[in-house]
Amino acid sequence: MMAEKIIPAVQINNLTKIFPVPFRKEKVIAVEGLSLRVEAGEVYGLIGPNGSGKSTTMKVLLGLISATSGSSAIFGLSSSETASRGSVGFLPENPYFYKYLTGAETLSFYGKLCGLSRRKIKERTSELLSLVDLENARDRRLGGYSKGMLQRIGLAQALVGDPRLVVLDEPTAGVDPAGSRKIRDLIIELKQRGISVILSSHLLEQVQEVCDRVGIIFQGKLIKEGKLEELIEIESQTEIILEHADPKILDQINKLVQASEETRLLRSGKPKTTLERLFLKETRAESEDVRKDA
Amino acid sequence: MSADKVKSVKEDLVLQHKLFSLSRVWAIAFNTFTQLVRMKVFYFMLIFSVLIIGANFLFLNFTFEQELKILKDVSFGAMTLFASIFSIVGTALLIPKDIEDRTLYTILTKPVPRFEYLVGKLIGIIFLVAVSLVLMSFLFFAVLYFRQHGILAEEIKMIRGGATDAQKEYLKETIFAQGVRPELILGVLAIFLKAAVAAGVALVVSTFASSTLFTIIVSLVVYFIGHAQSLALEYYFPEGQMHGALQRFIAGIVAVVFPNLQMFNIFDGIITGQSISTTLMFRLIGLTGFYLTIYSMISWILFAKKEL
Numbered sequence: 270m271m272a273e274k275i276i277p278a279v280q281i282n283n284l285t286k287i288f289p290v291p292f293r294k295e296k297v298i299a300v301e302g303l304s305l306r307v308e309a310g311e312v313y314g315l316i317g318p319n320g321s322g323k324s325t326t327m328k329v330l331l332g333l334i335s336a337t338s339g340s341s342a343i344f345g346l347s348s349s350e351t352a353s354r355g356s357v358g359f360l361p362e363n364p365y366f367y368k369y370l371t372g373a374e375t376l377s378f379y380g381k382l383c384g385l386s387r388r389k390i391k392e393r394t395s396e397l398l399s400l401v402d403l404e405n406a407r408d409r410r411l412g413g414y415s416k417g418m419l420q421r422i423g424l425a426q427a428l429v430g431d432p433r434l435v436v437l438d439e440p441t442a443g444v445d446p447a448g449s450r451k452i453r454d455l456i457i458e459l460k461q462r463g464i465s466v467i468l469s470s471h472l473l474e475q476v477q478e479v480c481d482r483v484g485i486i487f488q489g490k491l492i493k494e495g496k497l498e499e500l501i502e503i504e505s506q507t508e509i510i511l512e513h514a515d516p517k518i519l520d521q522i523n524k525l526v527q528a529s530e531e532t533r534l535l536r537s538g539k540p541k542t543t544l545e546r547l548f549l550k551e552t553r554a555e556s557e558d559v560r561k562d563a
Numbered sequence: 564m565s566a567d568k569v570k571s572v573k574e575d576l577v578l579q580h581k582l583f584s585l586s587r588v589w590a591i592a593f594n595t596f597t598q599l600v601r602m603k604v605f606y607f608m609l610i611f612s613v614l615i616i617g618a619n620f621l622f623l624n625f626t627f628e629q630e631l632k633i634l635k636d637v638s639f640g641a642m643t644l645f646a647s648i649f650s651i652v653g654t655a656l657l658i659p660k661d662i663e664d665r666t667l668y669t670i671l672t673k674p675v676p677r678f679e680y681l682v683g684k685l686i687g688i689i690f691l692v693a694v695s696l697v698l699m700s701f702l703f704f705a706v707l708y709f710r711q712h713g714i715l716a717e718e719i720k721m722i723r724g725g726a727t728d729a730q731k732e733y734l735k736e737t738i739f740a741q742g743v744r745p746e747l748i749l750g751v752l753a754i755f756l757k758a759a760v761a762a763g764v765a766l767v768v769s770t771f772a773s774s775t776l777f778t779i780i781v782s783l784v785v786y787f788i789g790h791a792q793s794l795a796l797e798y799y800f801p802e803g804q805m806h807g808a809l810q811r812f813i814a815g816i817v818a819v820v821f822p823n824l825q826m827f828n829i830f831d832g833i834i835t836g837q838s839i840s841t842t843l844m845f846r847l848i849g850l851t852g853f854y855l856t857i858y859s860m861i862s863w864i865l866f867a868k869k870e871l
Contacts, residue, residue, distance in 0.1 A: 381590035
């Protein structure tokens with residue numbers, strides 16, 4: 270018996286998208302010959318500079334625009350079929366929602382579009398508002414939401430239909446570090462629940478933290494793709510991080526390195542935290558102090 | 564996720580997807596209605612109230628027939644104006660705005676066929692027009708009712724030595740013939756049908772327009788030409804003459820692009836007391852159904868492959 274063929278969450282084959290320029294003969298090639306595959310349960314990061322074709326690729330995948338050539342499919346169903354979006358959640362870059370609706374009404378509206386029952390909508394609305402930390406703003410109209418809150422309600426609407434694939438286009442654009450961290454935590458949680466995620470970003474550190482595999486897209490072409498650890502590994506170097514190291518031990522290591530013919534010590538010293546981690550640590554400590562004082 | 568599970572995802576998606584879902588259409592329609600209501604469009608009721616109540620006091624020296632006629636004229640005119648503005652501006656404002664704001668992305672990336680989105684928007688706007696016409700009708704009929712009774716009392720009082728029963732009955736019959744009558748409802752229905760056709764025109768334009776302003780201008784041009792369409796067709800293709808296939812084709816295209824909106828203006832006759840035949844009303848309902856079907860199909864064809 271033949272082995273059963275595994276259907277990936279996303280399969281894009283040789284995708285090319287060309288946009289005609291109105292009233293001119295020239296054309297803009299947004300994506301050229303791009304192929305990628307996202308396995309079920311995998312978090313895939315599509316990184317590249319602005320205008321490199323990330324959003325166009327996502328739009329073709331979600332059936333918002335059609336491919337000039339090539340194909341794309343979600344769980345084996347062509348992107349041109351509406352049924353392919355039955356288990357997809359999408360968060361566009363800088364999303365705008367109906368600002369006259371409240372947070373709860375927004376989720377209810379999208380829940381109805383996903384075909385959820387009234388009871389299920391009620392359950393999912395409470396669950397998701399709690400997940401994205403917007404319970405206090407559930408009855409406030411979106412017109413009064415901050416940028417970070419909009420991004421979080423956007424993520425909640427993407428998850429309302431309990432999707433098996435989540436597509437996030439620049440999910441942390443314009444969000445403060447704490448909000449950004451919250452979104453990353455949510456992505457990690459999705460991954461733990463076996464949900465496939467494809468996200469685009471030009472904030473590389475974020476991608477590094479959450480993605481299993483990464484594709485680098487430049488001028489419409491996928492120029493590099495692979496597992497994150499393999500891509501960022503520097504083959505010729507080795508890192509040793511010691512805690513509470515005795516100066517004598519460090520001295521011995523130095524001597525051993527000097528005795529070797531090929532090995533060179535490139536750098537030693539205290540490892541640095543990131544500015545973001547420092548910001549989060551300090552703001553968290555400050556808010557705890559305020560709470561204690563209160 | 565195991566291979567089996569992933570395979571079943573595909574099967575689930577195909578099985579669970581409904582090609583057409585009334586509940587999705589209604590969700591979009593109700594959302595459109597809510598959006599317009601919360602944009603405070605019903606503030607127009609204040610303007611409408613001022614107009615029809617003002618019409619009572621502006622023409623005090625007229626005969627009661629003239630006074631009631633003016634009241635009906637102003638009310639029907641205002642209802643036509645508001646209903647048409649709502650249908651055109653509402654459609655033009657919402658669909659291009661959804662595209663500009665990218666709200667449409669979040670809707671169409673759910674399992675919502677584009678046709679359902681268009682139909683939902685159209686129904687939402689038509690529903691709003693219907694509700695606003697019902698509200699305006701209540702106000703209009705109430706003012707007319709009180710005015711006809713007021714006029715009757717005034718006329719009876721003016722008869723020296725007191726009116727006899729026969730005189731009272733005559734006055735009542737004459738005045739009430741110009742007052743609230745069931746035919747007025749047919750006039751309101753015709754205004755509603757005309758506004759629905761205008762919404763259909765705006766829907767088609769908004770699927771290829773690049774902005775709200777463009778949609779409003781083009782729809783208004785079609786709306787105004789629609790009132791002169793029958794005259795133009797009559798001039799170029801007079802009835803009783805033989806026309807070739809090409810001429811008939813051109814006339815057909817003109818009739819689809821520019822709907823005959825003059826046909827819906829039956830309230831002039833209603834104001835002067837003419838009776839409206841059931842056949843005419845069914846014809847208007849049929850014509851509206853025809854135009855809305857054609858316009859929904861054209862919109863879908865234009866919107867189905869639109870690059871968003």
